Each structure stands twice: as structure tokens, then as C-alpha cells.
Amino acid sequence: MMRLTISSLVITFFGFGILLSSCGEDDACVEVTWYQDVDGDGLGNPEVTFEACEAPAGYVSNSNDLDDDDATNTLVIDVDETLFQSDGNNLTITTVDCTLSDGTVTKCFQVVSNSVPVDHDMGPWCPSNISDDASEGGIWLEGGEVYDVDGAFIENMANFYGDATWKMYDDEGNVYITETQQDCIDAANPNVGDEYQNFCVECLPSYITDIAVSFLIPITPVFQNTPAQYQMGGPPGMNTIPSTRGIALNGVEFSAPAPVNNILGAYTLAPFDDAGGHINVNQGYHYHAATGVSYAVEQSDGHPPLIGYALDGYGIYARTDIDGNEPSDLDECRGHTDSVRGYHYHVDAAGNNNFINCLHGAYAN
Ligand SMILES: [Zn+2]
Numbered sequence: 555m556m557r558l559t560i561s562s563l564v565i566t567f568f569g570f571g572i573l574l575s576s577c578g579e580d581d582a583c584v585e586v587t588w589y590q591d592v593d594g595d596g597l598g599n600p601e602v603t604f605e606a607c608e609a610p611a612g613y614v615s616n617s618n619d620l621d622d623d624d625a626t627n628t629l630v631i632d633v634d635e636t637l638f639q640s641d642g643n644n645l646t647i648t649t650v651d652c653t654l655s656d657g658t659v660t661k662c663f664q665v666v667s668n669s670v671p672v673d674h675d676m677g678p679w680c681p682s683n684i685s686d687d688a689s690e691g692g693i694w695l696e697g698g699e700v701y702d703v704d705g706a707f708i709e710n711m712a713n714f715y716g717d718a719t720w721k722m723y724d725d726e727g728n729v730y731i732t733e734t735q736q737d738c739i740d741a742a743n744p745n746v747g748d749e750y751q752n753f754c755v756e757c758l759p760s761y762i763t764d765i766a767v768s769f770l771i772p773i774t775p776v777f778q779n780t781p782a783q784y785q786m787g788g789p790p791g792m793n794t795i796p797s798t799r800g801i802a803l804n805g806v807e808f809s810a811p812a813p814v815n816n817i818l819g820a821y822t823l824a825p826f827d828d829a830g831g832h833i834n835v836n837q838g839y840h841y842h843a844a845t846g847v848s849y850a851v852e853q854s855d856g857h858p859p860l861i862g863y864a865l866d867g868y869g870i871y872a873r874t875d876i877d878g879n880e881p882s883d884l885d886e887c888r889g890h891t892d893s894v895r896g897y898h899y900h901v902d903a904a905g906n907n908n909f910i911n912c913l914h915g916a917y918a919n
């Protein structure tokens with residue numbers, strides 16, 4: 555009797571031991587690459603890597619250190635305010651004192667913009683008839699793709715979205731379009747009423763003659779080991795990260811993603827123009843996609859051109875170079891480092907209704 559009890563105890567312990575060790579080996583752990591950080595500046599050396607589930611001591615998740623012997627030697631490029639395009643009216647840039655999200659007390663550029671691009675026209679957005687070609691309308695972003703909002707797109711919406719409720723035109727093929735500033739305000743409301751169902755919503759440049767939007771950008775970016783993630787909703791005050799992604803070199807805002815599900819859920823369409831922008835009366839004209847239209851500063855080494863700055867002061871560059879190649883080593887924010895530009899971002903594909911995924915630098919509070 556006694557012997558039985560002991561042996562069953564042993565079996566139990568033995569079984570438990572096997573269970574423990576097999577748990578350790580079969581753990582659903584995904585090994586990722588870690589980069590050595592000898593100088594402790596939070597930037598990893600791309601040349602010295604280690605594959606593991608969790609960061610070994612002295613290793614970090616990014617490969618952004620150009621010189622891992624010297625924490626002070628990392629290339630940091632200041633915002634160049636001379637690269638912003640101005641006609642004397644569209645924007646003013648002043649230097650102000652500011653405190654960043656990591657506590658750094660520094661200087662920022664305060665960019666105040668009337669939101670009107672000086673390098674390209676705004677619109678068109680909504681075609682007026684289903685016979686119109688692509689030059690009469692803007693674009694729509696869906697599932698990573700950019701679609702021309704021409705007459706055929708409007709005519710095909712019931713098919714495109716698999717929902718017969720869509721019919722945005724009358725018997726003569728004329729597209730229902732918001733007509734007044736009040737329509738543009740009401741139809742852009744999150745609780746848009748049924749009266750705007752099947753309306754193409756467009757707000758015109760004549761509605762935004764008195765806009766002044768302000769952006770505060772650290773002149774000298776400060777890299778953070780842990781990127782700041784953009785918030786989608788959530789309780790106010792939990793996160794101070796600005797929702798604005800950045801500012802184009804023509805002073806136009808790179809906005810948070812357009813709420814396309816809300817827009818479509820109300821059976822409205824609020825197209826972007828071919829430059830990826832549209833208007834609301836509070837923000838003025840703003841971009842939701844980088845389509846290669848806005849002013850860009852070419853790079854002498856063939857790297858994709860600079861199109862603007864993120865709100866942490868790091869440059870935002872086009873997605874692809876002249877050969878159509880996208881960098882393959884972007885981090886979770888869509889950033890990487892090179893020996894000319896230091897840390898910088900590459901913008902997302904236009905069809906993704908997105909610019910960058912997070913901020914790797916401190917932002918102005
Ligand atoms: Zn918008």
C-alpha cells in the first residue's frame with residue numbers, strides 16, 4: 555500500500571518535470587533579431603545581431619546606430635526650415651522654446667499654415683456625372699489600392715461594395731454632391747443624417763479662407779528607445795501624442811487616417827483629390843495619402859526625396875526611389891537610419907490611408 559503511494563508520487567513528480575521542460579521548449583516563442591548596443595544610446599549596431607525571443611542584456615530591437623562606439627556620435631539632422639515652400643502668405647515659421655515628451659527642454663519650430671498648398675491646385679473631388687472621366691474627380695483609398703473616383707467608379711459603387719443601397723446619381727447620371735458649406739459641415743459629422751445618404755461630400759477651397767493651423771516640431775530630433783504609438787480613440791489624457799502625423803514641405807498637414815469606415819457606413823463618399831487631400835472647415839486642406847504630387851526635395855544619392863517632417867522632427871521621405879524600390883529594413887514606425895539623413899521615415903503606400911506608424915522621436919508637449 556505504502557509502496558504504491560510512493561511510486562505514484564514519483565510518477566506525479568516525474569510527469570510534472572517533463573511537463574515543465576517540454577513547456578519551455580515548445581513555448582510559442584518567436585525568435586527575432588536583436589542588435590548590440592555597446593555605447594548604451596538605445597541604438598543597435600546592424601553588424602552585431604543575436605536571434606532570441608527576448609532581448610539579451612546589451613541588445614536592443616533597432617539597428618539604427620551608425621557608430622556603436624560613441625553614444626554622442628549618432629548622426630542627427632536638424633529640421634531645415636528653408637526647405638518649406640512659402641509664397642509669403644501660406645506659412646510662417648518661428649523658433650520657440652519647448653519641452654519634449656521625454657522632458658528635453660529645447661527649441662522648436664512653430665509652423666503656422668493657412669493649409670493652402672502653393673505648389674498644386676486643390677481638387678477636384680466629386681465628378682458631376684457618371685460619364686465623367688478621371689480628370690473630373692479625385693481618388694478613393696481602399697484595401698491598399700488607389701482608385702480614381704471617375705463617373706464609372708460612382709456608377710459601380712453598389713457592385714464595388716456589394717451593397718445595393720449605394721446609388722449616388724439620378725436618372726440622368728448626375729452625381730448627388732453636397733452644395734453648400736453647411737452641407738459640407740453636416741455631411742462630415744460622425745452622426746451624419748439620412749438626408750446625406752448617397753451624397754458625394756466635398757468641401758471647397760472657398761470655405762477655408764481664414765484657416766491657421768499650428769504645428770510644433772523639435773528642431774533637433776531626440777531618438778526614443780520606445781516609440782510612441784498613435785492612439786485610436788481611448789480615454790482622453792491617457793496619451794499626449796499628437797494625432798497629426800506631420801507636415802508636408804508646402805505646409806499642408808499629414809493627417810491621421812481618414813475614418814473611411816464611418817464615411818462609408820453613412821453611405822457617403824468623401825474623396826481625396828489626386829494629391830491625397832481634401833478639406834474640412836476646421837483643419838483646412840489636409841492630406842491622407844502621399845501620392846507623389848506635393849513638393850519634394852530630391853536627394854543627390856538617389857534616395858527617395860524628402861516630402862515633409864514628422865512631428866518629432868525626423869524627415870519623412872517618399873516610399874520608393876526612382877527605380878520603384880522601397881527600403882527593406884524599415885522599423886515598426888516605418889523608419890530607418892543611413893549615414894546621410896540619420897534616422898528618418900519612409901511614407902506608407904497611398905492606398906493604405908496612412909503615412910507613418912509611430913513616432914521614434916520625442917514630440918513637443
Ligand atoms: Zn480628412
Ligand SMILES: [Zn+2]
Nearest residue numbers: 857881890892
Ligand atoms: Zn531612407
